[in-house]
Amino acid sequence: MTTPQKPDYDxxxxxxxxxxxxxxxxxxxxxxxxxxxxxxxxxGGTWTWNRYPGAMTDSESYYYCLTFSPELLQEWKWTRRYPDWKETQSYFRFVCDKCDMWPDIQLNTEIVDASYQQDSNLWKLTTADGETHTCKYFISAMGMISEPVIPKIDGMDRFQGPLFHSAR
Structure with missing residues (x-):
């Protein structure tokens, strides 16, 4: 009988x-x-990428709050009705600081493969650097606008001017 493999994380x-x-x-x-x-x-999700001049929320600041902590809601004070990306980014860092989330976050790390391992009943994830991590439960928390969709426009490859995408 084999001993069940312990995952790196739940x-x-x-x-x-x-x-x-x-x-x-x-x-x-x-x-x-x-x-x-x-x-x-x-x-910060999309607010990490959208750092262009004038980038701001299209919803009122109150709706840009995580609601799991009444203390967070009381301590954070938005300075604008529609905050810009800098203030929104500051809010995310504030939440991570106040809730001691940093130890559970690994930035600058792209997951390039996720596969369920039948033999161990665990997920195995591989980073772009070749590291592997295992878990019982794997969740995608990437928002619907996490990656820009580049339209296929005839002649775009020959366009000589600068190209910009609003998601970057």
Whole structure:
């Protein structure tokens, strides 16, 4: 009889934006271990990438709050009704600091493969650097606008001017 393999973490999630930070809170609350990976260099999801001049939320600041902690809601004070990306990014860092989330987050790490291992009943995830991590539960916390969709426009490859995408 084989001994069951112990996973590195109970839960692994990809994405350190709103969903990823909320997961850290709720998974910990359930008494499980979690590791959140993000290929970006900071927490904040889409607000890590959207750093262009004038970038700001299109929803009022109140809706840009994680609601699992009344203390967080009381301590953070938005300075604008529609915050810019810098203030939104500061909010994400504030949440990570106040809730001691940093130890459960690994930035600058892209997951390139995730496969379920039938023999061990665990997920095996591989990073772009070749590291492997195992978990019981694997969750995608990447938002729906985490990757830009580049349209196929005839002649775009011959265009001589600068090209920009609003998601970067």
């Amino acid at each position: 839960v692994i999630a990809i994405g350190a934006g709103f969903a990823g930070l909320a997961l850290i809170h709720y998974i910990r609350e359930a008494g499980l271990s979690i590791r959140v990976f993000d290929k970006a260099d900071d927490v």
